[in-house]
Amino acid sequence: MLGAGLNAYRRGSLGELPERHTRLRRLLQERWLAGVTHTLGDALPAPRRTALSLLVLMRWGLSQLRPDQSPGLEGIEEHAWLASTSWRPLLAIACHHGFLPVPSFPSRYHRRADESPIENLCGLWAIGHSTLYRYLDKGRRQLIDVFADPAPTGIQRLQLRRAAHAELRALFQPEAGWQAWHGAQARTALMNGGVADALWHFWQAGDFGGLFDALHHHGTEVAGSPESDALLEAVEVESPLSPAERFELALRRAQIWRYRHDSVREEEALRRGLRQAHDLADPLRLGVAHAAIARFHETRDRDRAFACYEEAVEHLRRVLSETGHPERMRAVQEYASCVVRLAWLHLRRNNPRAKALLDQAQQLGREHDLPGDILAPLEQTWGEYWRCLGDTGRALEHKHKALIVYERLGDQRAVLNTYRNLSLIYGEARDFERALDYGRRVIDAAREMMVEPDVLAGAHGNLGVAYFYLGQLDQAIDQYQEALRIEETAGLRAHLGASHYNLAEAYYKRFQHKGQRDDEVLGDRHAAMAARLSAEDNTPGLGSSVRTLKEETLGTSSGPDRLIPVEYAAHFEEMADIQRLRTSLAMPQGAAQQVRAHLAIARAYLAIAAKERESALALAQRHGLQEDFGPELDALRQAFTRDLTREQRLSQTWAEHSDDLLRSDRRQLVLAHVLAQGSINKSTYAEVAVVSLATASKHLGLLAERGLLVQTGKGPSTRYLLADGPVPNRTPPILGMPAPGSAF
Structure with a gap:
């Protein structure tokens, strides 16, 4: 078939070749010509477009034989013609079939006027016909190797497009100009499902907004295209992109890596986008970047995802406060998207705060003309909300509304x-x-x-x-x-707990039906994993369901994804203690035991109040609002000092004397660990406070100097105790749910 193509070109009948060889036409179109044809678009009639596509393909294939790997067949130097034998297979086949003329080198060889390319090359190289035909045969074999691959690589496809575009510009001049013509071709390609073709034409039109929209809305198709990486790399390297456009391209490329399951490259692209947003000092793009990073962590680290979304919302609010901001509408859309995603994360933790966020997003939808790619996730999340409440009818209604919008968006x-x-x-x-x-x-x-x-x-x-x-x-x-x-x-760490729960449930049920001991053991193993992950990932609904799973034989369990009361979601450990203690008060017991239970309940509520106060203080300090809330804080401080528990006294003392060493949240974690375990060592401090071992050693020494801790033991057995005496045992958590890091 390759020989037929070469001979057809020499006879001037290349455009007729596909009609005579249907198998060749199908093979070329499927593997090689689709991108070339769509690059030429509607500029030429179909027969002429076919002939030009084949010509581009043949010339490109021959250019792949160049030893210097340069594109095209132009610019071959005199040394290559006269002295380099590695060029001779290409030159022999290209000249013999008419793709290249043999240049005149009178100082080397005087040719006759009617001399054929074969005779000319034999004289130029001082070789016989048999040697030249060996070069021809070698050139054909090399050309066959070029086209023998099942499909061209992304770089090869891009080279073919460039070659086709160069040929087209020499033959055709659109009436409305090249930019308008490429824009029209891009829109047509999108309508026909040719995303790679659309990206090419958007690039050539200089319409980077259209290119980014195509990447956003058709990311799945782009991720599956073998050409997209080479094309986007060329866009990034060769185009005069503004810093804001480079930022958008980084986020779109991160999306493609996500679809390809390449988390390493996805995170690299997101970090690059965040750096570019910082360089721009643009709150809008900082918000967009943090939201994209939060999306990355949703299935890996939900705590980090929450923090990133809150950071994104903070930046976006700055834009929303500027009434005349040129991109305020985009900020509204990004803000609404973050609110919806936060609602989804709250639902994953069975937290009913999701409804307030969904109502806020709904209100934004009424106030602004939000696009479908925000309204659809809103419907999706409403559906999940009603599913978690057990209302499958309303859940299905919202899910199908979302599906209709997504299908319309493509x-x-x-x-x-x-x-x-x-x-x-x-x-x-x-x-x-x-x-x-x-x-x-x-x-x-x-x-x-x-x-x-x-x-x-x-x-x-x-x-x-x-x-x-x-x-x-x-x-x-x-x-x-x-x-x-x-x-x-x-x-996807965030999903592991639910999968282990499901496996435990299925193994227990099969054990119930078949009585195989192995199923019970496997159920216990997966239940233990689910409980551990629940404790580590702060998903109390899952932990509570796992604890009762086996005891209730799976018949009456409410499941791991039903909403829990608001205070449980905010203060699970304390509220779990309170529930357990309230249950104990309902049982017959002595007066002393009842007194202890009431006092323990009081301590739990004080712990909740302390946490809320710390959150308020941290927020006020972050925004410089301490003076605005001075009277409220003084009144709260007086209420606290009237009857502080030991834990609160320690928390206040530590806050006064270790604020330069630890942030509030990490200080509370360290203190909680010492209260729970009675002591702490260097390695545990480093893990809890998220510092290096050297920093942990320094911190512990300073805390001991300041009278907050007391060192005991030497070497590996060194421990640090609280400075005010022995630590009482803490009340165990509800229903025996494992504390973080413990076994089930």
Whole structure:
């Protein structure tokens, strides 16, 4: 077929070749010509476009034989023609088939006027015909190797586009100008599903806003395109991008790495975007960057995600306070998006504060004309809210509203994510046929395109839920295990607790049905893992459900993702103590025991008050509002000093004498550890305070000098105790839920 193409070009009938060789036409179009054809667009009639596409392909293939790897067939130096044998296979085949003329070198060889390229090269190189035909044969074999790959690489596709574009500019001049023509071609390509073609034309038109929008709304397709990396690399290197445009490109590239499950490169791109936002000193882009980093941590470290979203909101509020800011509408949209994401995170922790955030986002939607890619996640999150309250009807209503918007936007990734959520809700509604159908749609799509690991893992987990309700426990366990495997591979720590809970539930249920001892052991193992992760990740709803899972034989458990009371979400440990103590007061016991219980309840409430005061102080200091709230703080201080517990006295003393060493939150963690364990050593201090071992040693020495700690022991057995005597044992947490770091 390659020989047919070379001969057709020499005869001037290259455009007719595909019509005579249907197999060749199909092969070339599938593997090589699609990008070239769409680069030429509608500038030429179809027959002429086909001929030019083939010409571009043949010339590009020959250029790949150049020893110097330069693009095109131009600019071959005299030394290559006369002295370098490595160039001769390319020169022989290109000259013989008419792609290159043989230059005249009269000082080396005088050719006849009617001499063929073969004769000319034989004379120029002083070789016989047999040697020249060996060069021709070698050139053909090298050319075959170029086209023998199953598909061109991204760099090769970009080279073909450049070559096609150069040929087109020499033949065609659009009436409205090149910028308008490329813009029209980009829009047409998007309508036809050619995202890579659209990116090329947006780039050539200089329409970087259109390029960024295409990357944002069609990220899944871009992630699956073999050309996108080379094209975006060229955009970044070759284009006169402004700092703000480079920032946008960094975030879009991070999105692509997320779809490809490459968390390392995704985080690198996000960090690069954050640095660019800092260089710009632009609160809007700082907010956008922190929100993107928060999105990265949602499935890995929810505490960090919360902190990043709060940082993002802080920057965005600065923009919203400027009525005349030129990008205020974008700030409104980004702010609304952050509010929705924060609501989603609160739902993942069973915190009913989510509703207040959703109401705020709803109000923003009424006040501003928010786009569909914000309204759809809002509907998605409302659906999750009602699901957590057990109202599957309203949950399905909101989820299907979100699905309609996503389908209209063409956001395939979000469509698949909604399928995943619908699979879970239909399973809970006992509509197992639809639950299985929506879950399988996600898994089937993952065979054809890039699907984010959390979406794919969630689909497997939701199929497991459906199989569990159907009583098909073997299939449920298989799906749960696949979800767990994906989460562990992708580092999706935030999902691991729920997967271990689901596996524990399925193993216990199978043990109940079949009585196999191994299932009970496996259930205990996964329940222990879920409890440990709940304690470490501050997900009290999951921890409470795990604790009662086995005892209730799975029949009456409310599940790990139902909303808990507001105060439980804010102060789980203290409220759990209070609930346990209230329960103990209902039991017959002596007066002394009742007194102790009431005093313990009082201490728990004082601990809650101390935490709230610390939060208020930290916020006031951060915004320079200490003087504005002086009277309120004085009144609160007087109320505290009337009857401080030992823990509060210590907290106040430590705040006065260690504020230069530790932030408030880390100081409270260190003090809480010493109160709970009775002592602390250097390595534990370093872990709790998040400092190096050298800094930990320095801090502990200073705390001892200031009378806050007392050193005991030497060498590896060195411990630091509180300076005011022995520490009483703390009240155990509710329902025996494990403290952070302990075994189940």
